[in-house]
Amino acid sequence: MIPPSPPPTRILLFTCFIPLLLLISAVLLVRISKALLWRITGRRQATSTRRLPPGSSGLPLIGETLSFLAANSSSRGFYAFVSTRRLRYGNCFKTNIFGKTHVFVSSTGAARAVLGNDFVGFTKRYIRSIAELLGEQSLLCATLESHRHLRRRMSGLFNPESLASSVRTFDLLTAEALRSWKPGETVVVFEDALKITFRAICKILMNSAGEDELEELQKDVFEVTEAMLAFPWKLPGSRFLRGLKARRRIMNMLKKIIHLRREGLEHHEDFLQSLVKEDEHTSDGSLTDSQIQDNILTLIIAGLPQNTPMLPKILSTDQLINLIGLDLKEVDRFHYSKLGSQVEGK
Template sequence: MFQLLLDVGPYCVCFYAVLVLAALVFLASQLWKMLQQLNQECRADIPPGCLGLPFIGETIQFMAAINSGKGFYDFVRVRSLRYGNCFKTNIFGQTQVFLSSTESAKIILNNDLGRFTKRYIKSIAELVGNQSLLCASQQHHKLLRGRLVNLFSTNSISLLVKQFDELIVHTLNGWGDGGTVIVLDEALQITFKAMCKMLLSLERGLELELLQEDVGHVCKAMLAFPLRLPWTRFYKGLQARKRIMSTLEKIISRRRRGLDAATDDFLQRLLVEEDNYCSDGLHRLTDAEIQDNILTMIIAGQDTTASAITWMVKYLGENEDVLDAIKAEQLHLLEKTSKKLFLTLDDLNEMPYASKVVKESLRMASVVPWFPRLVLQDCEIEGYKMKKGWTVNIDVRSIHLDPMVYSEPNNFNPSRFDDESKPYSFLAFGMGARTCLGMNMAKAMMLVFLHRLLTTYKWKVLDSDSSIDKWALFSRLSSGCPVHVTRL
């Protein structure tokens, strides 16, 4: 060893010694910072919890929860039981605070003082795009929402009801009698076709099939570790996003050049509206903003709605009294609408009990289990200091299943909504300025599906397992809810 040091020379030895010393100094400084941070965060006015290992925090535990049959929310549930309604952790190098009270939800989602803005973990933001409503800053979100909200008008929803009903009738006719159906698979197909028809007038063909496959890759990559290696789920999701953006870019180009047949869909109305803004000298949406938000609406309209429909079918199949009550309502409505080919928006207003079934399904399933917000300035919530740069998360599932908020919260009881809910206790679509734009559309799709299913089939749930699909951002059944259907 001594001879080796002589061979490399004194200058090399000094160089290596300096490198080692520099590395030790760096590690010591990082350790000192970490100790200072831990000391500071043990104060009584800082949320309880554990920040885990240096740099990676509790990311390993978070990923382990994803790989378990209980789903990623189990990571939050376990810590909520340990620390209470407010706790901190560290995921992917970012301090995360979870809060599960209606008071916290009001402060954060109302955001009256502009202290918070929406923020998702890095993998989600890169997959849906930084021009998406999901990731936009407060001012950018206000601009985007102002452009998009008019496209979710009553007329648009009325048209969707007819189109969606037509799809449902066609799909249910193909189920036959006495067979087994995987509800989630069927719901994903129907909702994807409905969204693509409404947004882009895509109804069939290779372009639609490839788009559906790529959207599936993006959804599966949402919770993946953000490694850009060719064999990783995240990398495959990014590649799928590139192909989706290319497809949307081509469609927009064809529309602008007048090469597509005349259409009256979401994209066309948006392009016409933006041309009007341009002629008036106002800021117009860029193609990147349009593309990112078309992708966002496809994912939200397909994945969350299909998941909610699946949970609803499961809950009804397991609660006979509720099923009997809603079936009576829907068969009565069928008598009134039997001369119509398809349902109308007015018909949906004749479904008061079904609307409560939808709401109760959304409460119990909590398809979107939490809402993340970036802290823009130091503030205090529930007696705890929240620091600028942290992410605070409203724990929706915990609020929805809180026995102090809902009596017997684990029982499926639509009649609980006979009375008005406590403010900020029902958060399926969020609250405040960032309430889901497609809220009324999603409810309409669930009601149409419910009516056609109840008046066409009776069914039996074949798998009562409530395990969550481990790679799904939105809570959905890993079994897909297989049911045995019998035509009425």
């Protein structure tokens, strides 16, 4: 008769320690992996982060986007956001807005280096939401070669003859607006100033839109500008989606005007006509319809005042206006210095 074998005590004891050994092995593996990753990428990351200026990344995912939008809605605009961080970090600082790291520079030398070095060392482009609103062919969002081409074709807008013509246009529209004011009528000067500015820009760029078209275009342009710093959510009723719809309406209107110009059915001596026609003195060639559309919209927006909330603050500092108010007779009594810093009664 064979005696029974003893119970496998040692084997049971060993199997009890298997989970513990696996846990220890996993911890050691993680530590070794981290050490190897640090050795491989640590120096490269250290080199790249050393080049970043000081600043804050804000909260996870959203960064400092909420602070930026809140400042942009205040009386000082986004300058409040910039000035606060400039005092804290200096003339050059980083932040995180709309999910991307942005670097702000506020010195003249740095701005000259960024704007004048022709894409050396980095690519000039706006955040994605602005590119969607202005267009991929906009001067602010174009690639290097396209940017050079656009600059050469659009430089005629800023020659002395064009600037002199622009001054005359503003002068005529301002005089027309002043003549429309009636005695005893309440006038919102800023609204009239916006209307004058918008119509002057449109007259210089494309002197073919009628009054009804200009009114609709002005509404759509303001929808686009309001959406430029909004969250890029394409939700029903969101500001960004309204801006995209307004852009589509603007593009459709410009497309019709460009078609009439190219077919010779309409001709005006304005900036749009110079973009549509072939230039015999250059080998650049003409611009495409999309390039013209995107950059006409860009120029209209660039010419409009962007910090409208500043007006109430400016008026609140003028105690004389607050005390006596203004009408046409009072305006005629005042003498404004060349710098606009002194107001004297005659």
